[in-house]
Amino acid sequence: MATIYEVSTLAGVSLATVSRVINNNSRVSDKTRQKVTDAMAELDYRPNSIAQSLASNRTNSVGILVSELHGPFFGQMMAGIESELRLSGKHVIITTGHSEEEREKDGIEFLISRNCDAIILHVEAVNDEYLIELCKGNTPVYLMSRYVAAISENCISLNNELGGYLATKSIIEQGHSAIAYIAGPQFKSDAKCRLAGHKRALTEYNIPFSDTLYFEGDFKETGGCDGLEHFINSNKPFTALICANDEMASGAITYAREQGFSLPDELSIIGFDNIIFSQHTYPKLTTIDNPVNLMGHMAAKLVLKNTYKQKNINITHSFEPTLITRDSVISAV
């Protein structure tokens, strides 16, 4: 592989000049620039990004930590981040935390040790204090889908409380009052906020929150099955089921049908996130849209603006969920 040195001798200029045309920041006369580019072309020269990084103290890479690499939610998020960053020639180093504290911390250490210029985190298990402390380090840290007040400028988050509220409100306005709720793991802030919104809606309509119609699921399909099974066994009647995400809703739908429910007639179900597959459940899932792809783009823009000093970028830190009405919710009789 040709080096900058060979280019410089072939072009008959100095190392520094070649470096200047590569980074075209400083002024170089058109003539010498031409000589250099010709030499680069002739030698098929490619800058060594590692050497560039060592000399400039910049790697042009941003680290991403997600809970899982699979799953529709993270897929959309990563796609948003990567496509935005790629346009600016930055690359992403992706690792996983599996929603476990140790593994999340380990992943963060890993990314930092890799000299990422910034890291974007979707962490669920580590606590706020840890994150606040982390932000004091040398590597800029950004949070996806999580709001920590002390570092709010570094957060791109969804108003999950509002989403939870909207879901429940829409159910209530269809005339339901016996409402079961399958929450996400309560150590996850998303899940907690969605539940809070649910409770606010109940309160607003003077519907008491029932412990027997509450179940904490795992945000996966199994959580939906388990939750619904739990409610059925409790023998307390309900006409609507709210799931804190679409995976659990689809699990619940599957289980409900196995138990002989006619859907949506005998049970209305609503989800949260609007993953692609929610259009293909039967009945088609009514849900809350979570613009996670957009949020991914925005997190990337935040990095571009703060870390790479790009101009004319406007940041929206908070996103709003919206109700997507499909077929899985009908009026209570």
Add this chain to the structure above:
Amino acid sequence: MATIYEVSTLAGVSLATVSRVINNNSRVSDKTRQKVTDAMAELDYRPNSIAQSLASNRTNSVGILVSELHGPFFGQMMAGIESELRLSGKHVIITTGHSEEEREKDGIEFLISRNCDAIILHVEAVNDEYLIELCKGNTPVYLMSRYVAAISENCISLNNELGGYLATKSIIEQGHSAIAYIAGPQFKSDAKCRLAGHKRALTEYNIPFSDTLYFEGDFKETGGCDGLEHFINSNKPFTALICANDEMASGAITYAREQGFSLPDELSIIGFDNIIFSQHTYPKLTTIDNPVNLMGHMAAKLVLKNTYKQKNINITHSFEPTLITRDSVISAV
């Protein structure tokens, strides 16, 4: 950040010795080793991975190119690769090709320019010649889910032809003979092989292949809708529908129900890939299992063995699909 130099002075040894204990390859006396590790601890020293890379000509990173970051198929694949590599302290740089030739080539260039120690590709648009040529370069190249004979040692692939055969055979053995087929884009080798398997099964049972019951879809949900719509409009009767992947199958299921079909009574449907969501369609999708997560692990192992010279690794280059029987296929009347 402390450097190796500071560690050496604090420990009272030379640079070289510190480097030796970091990489613990060469022998160092226990005493000096202890002094060095103590000094490292005291200074909270972390090796600079960029400098290591420049000096050693190894980045400990492997590039991955997938068509899309979202989607259940790629998610499972990436998860397999990443988790395997992460165990050995290697990291993944992920980029996308969107099944378009130019973008795939661009992504490959990008990964190579990043000095990846190896790259794992899931490419669909570039041709075999390009890949063969690529393998002659300095960066080792591995292919996921694609078989190119000339570089078969670098391929981890599924026997898609067999999968296509199994799907069709299982349908035929349920007594169906009027069978519609929605293929994937025929420039993708997976799609082509699955179709070939389909045709082999038809031939074996003396069922003629019908052009009017063939449709080339896009491997997405829409492909399933469009294909089924096409068949319905053609007015040629059919009792079973084979889709070349699960996304199209779920799209077809949704569309079929919208058109008033009673499933699976009036139409049997089978998919391919066994994505997680295939358990949650209604009826639950009968499909062909594609062990893509396992294949991801294997691709990573191949890199570990060839590029990182790890011992005792056994490689399986070819994987076999299997039939997963659920509820979407029933006997023809």
Add this chain to the structure above:
DNA sequence: TTGTATGCGTTATCAG
């Protein structure tokens, strides 16, 4: 506008 000199933090090749 261009060139010189030095540093970035390691690894690796020699001797000793």
Add this chain to the structure above:
DNA sequence: CTGATAACGCATACAA
């Protein structure tokens, strides 16, 4: 077993 010392390929003050 340990220590000098030269790469690695480039960026960047500082001069000219």
